[in-house]
Amino acid sequence: xxxxxxxxxxxxxxxxxxxxxxxxxxxxxxxxxxxxxxxxxxxxxxxxxxxxxxxxxxxxxxxxxxxxxxxxxxxxxxxxxxxxxxxxxxxxxxxxxxxxxxxxxxxxxxxxxxxxxxxxxxxxxxxxxxxxxxxxxxxxxxxxxxxxxxxxxxxxxxxxxxxxxxxxxxxxxxxxxxxxxxxxxxxxxxxxxxxxxxxxxxxxxxxxxxxxxxxxxxxxxxxxxxxxxxxxxxxxxxxxxxxxxxxxxxxxxxxxxxxxxxxxxxxxxxxxxxxxxxxxxxxxxxxxxxxxxxxxxxxxxxxxxxxxxxxxxxxxxxxxxxxxxxxxxxxxxxxxxxxxxxxxxxxxxxxxxxxxxxxxxxxxxxxxxxxxxxxxxxxxxxxxxxxxxxxxxxxxxxxxxxxxxxxxxxxxxxxxxxxxxxxxxxxxxxxxxxxxxxxxxxxxxxxxxxxxxxxxxxxxxxxxxxxxxxxxxxxxxxxxxxxxxxxxxxxxxxxxxxxxxxxxxxxxxxxxxxxxxxxxxxx
Numbered sequence: 001x002x003x004x005x006x007x008x009x010x011x012x013x014x015x016x017x018x019x020x021x022x023x024x025x026x027x028x029x030x031x032x033x034x035x036x037x038x039x040x041x042x043x044x045x046x047x048x049x050x051x052x053x054x055x056x057x058x059x060x061x062x063x064x065x066x067x068x069x070x071x072x073x074x075x076x077x078x079x080x081x082x083x084x085x086x087x088x089x090x091x092x093x094x095x096x097x098x099x100x101x102x103x104x105x106x107x108x109x110x111x112x113x114x115x116x117x118x119x120x121x122x123x124x125x126x127x128x129x130x131x132x133x134x135x136x137x138x139x140x141x142x143x144x145x146x147x148x149x150x151x152x153x154x155x156x157x158x159x160x161x162x163x164x165x166x167x168x169x170x171x172x173x174x175x176x177x178x179x180x181x182x183x184x185x186x187x188x189x190x191x192x193x194x195x196x197x198x199x200x201x202x203x204x205x206x207x208x209x210x211x212x213x214x215x216x217x218x219x220x221x222x223x224x225x226x227x228x229x230x231x232x233x234x235x236x237x238x239x240x241x242x243x244x245x246x247x248x249x250x251x252x253x254x255x256x257x258x259x260x261x262x263x264x265x266x267x268x269x270x271x272x273x274x275x276x277x278x279x280x281x282x283x284x285x286x287x288x289x290x291x292x293x294x295x296x297x298x299x300x301x302x303x304x305x306x307x308x309x310x311x312x313x314x315x316x317x318x319x320x321x322x323x324x325x326x327x328x329x330x331x332x333x334x335x336x337x338x339x340x341x342x343x344x345x346x347x348x349x350x351x352x353x354x355x356x357x358x359x360x361x362x363x364x365x366x367x368x369x370x371x372x373x374x375x376x377x378x379x380x381x382x383x384x385x386x387x388x389x390x391x392x393x394x395x396x397x398x399x400x401x402x403x404x405x406x407x408x409x410x411x412x413x414x415x416x417x418x419x420x421x422x423x424x425x426x427x428x429x430x431x432x433x434x435x436x437x438x439x440x441x442x443x444x445x446x447x448x449x450x451x452x453x454x455x456x457x458x459x460x461x462x463x464x465x466x467x468x469x470x471x472x473x474x475x476x477x478x479x480x481x482x483x484x485x486x487x488x489x490x491x492x493x494x495x496x497x498x499x500x501x502x503x504x505x506x507x508x509x510x511x512x513x514x515x516x517x518x519x520x521x522x523x
Contacts, residue, residue: 035092050112173209178237218289274306290347335364378421382433
């Protein structure tokens with residue numbers, strides 16, 4: 001939310017009762033404020049250990065939610081790295097936000113050894129702390145056993161290795177300085193390891209030292225050749241950095257809530273594997289790497305934890321709990337294509353599914369929410385999976401209200417539509433449904449392009465009729481009377497019932513009248 005009194009809110013945030021007692025630079029941990037007057041000095045003083053800076057706005061809801069998490073992580077890391085904050089709404093802080101191109105709030109940036117790294121993971125203390133510990137550790141991890149190497153290769157899709165002589169300088173086969181400097185620059189994205197143990201060198205038949213290799217899951221390793229990979233005018237250090245950037249590419253990118261739209265939202269269609277912690281998901285990921293190796297460059301491939309990010313499977317058209325699942329996401333078609341769940345996910349089945357999509361043999365997957373159970377009306381929930389069955393009922397006229405959660409007009413219309421449902425709830429040949437496009441996709445042939453939209457599916461003629469009149473109970477009731485297949489009418493007391501039911505009621509009432517008349521004559 002926002003406020004008209006940002007200064008008041010800023011003071012309130014700065015004087016919270018739960019301030020930690022640990023002090024840093026004269027301020028409680030996590031509350032040191034930086035500005036144009038002290039920022040450069042702080043970053044310079046803590047250049048080796050690092051400074052974690054939160055750029056925030058006092059009235060920003062996301063900034064306020066991050067506040068306790070940032071403090072908690074600052075307390076856990078106290079004495080190891082400096083945590084500080086910059087108020088982007090203040091005259092002293094705004095220039096720093098502009099200087100570091102802060103667009104979204106909050107933004108967390110780690111400044112260390114003359115470099116800056118933007119934190120892109122979840123805003124919770126455990127993740128922030130884990131990130132800091134990894135970033136503050138040595139940029140190059142030494143590997144001394146085959147078990148260590150296998151573990152690193154299993155945990156990371158891309159690993160940059162430096163084979164070198166033990167204890168030697170670069171002229172004697174030691175690691176060249178550019179290896180560590182590149183590792184420093186890319187440590188938030190890649191894992192760099194050094195290997196000098198003679199058994200390891202022998203195991204991999206490495207005789208030329210130093211030798212630099214990139215291990216890539218699903219692809220053959222690639223070896224750096226200083227002469228071959230060096231372009232005219234480039235230094236060896238520059239050519240090595242460019243070589244790493246070109247080749248250290250994960251075939252199947254790990255997707256998160258933070259990078260999903262960036263990775264999947266480009267011009268290339270994407271193939272996304274949604275996983276859980278089962279062995280089936282692990283096998284499916286291996287299959288995805290094999291499929292991706294054969295289609296490298298044509299498509300983006302990604303993997304996402306479907307349990308952790310619960311809303312994404314539904315948005316892509318995958319039913320909750322049906323994991324692992326493979327989905328083709330095409331922004332060009334504005335559609336998703338879910339691989340049938342009865343198909344086993346193998347490299348061949350994924351490749352064939354992609355080939356069918358390219359040949360235009362696949363129909364887009366329509367998202368569907370789970371139908372609720374035990375609804376009492378008078379307006380019922382309609383989902384994509386049940387749409388054809390419910391609207392195709394030949395014993396009932398069906399009225400459907402198409403809406404979205406973010407539509408203000410839909411919110412205004414909702415109570416009117418419910419009143420219509422209450423007024424017609426005794427018409428047993430008419431049923432009213434609400435269809436939420438936030439969770440469901442309608443058949444494209446319906447051409448639902450504005451909200452709210454109301455459509456009637458007559459019982460005896462299922463061609464839809466779109467209502468375009470006044471959004472009032474009276475006007476819509478008249479519309480229904482004119483267009484339904486199974487007519488309804490009004491009783492003497494104003495209650496609406498179906499025509500057949502009205503006749504039954506009138507017959508019953510006539511019997512009551514006759515009985516009462518007979519009883520009266522008997523007295």
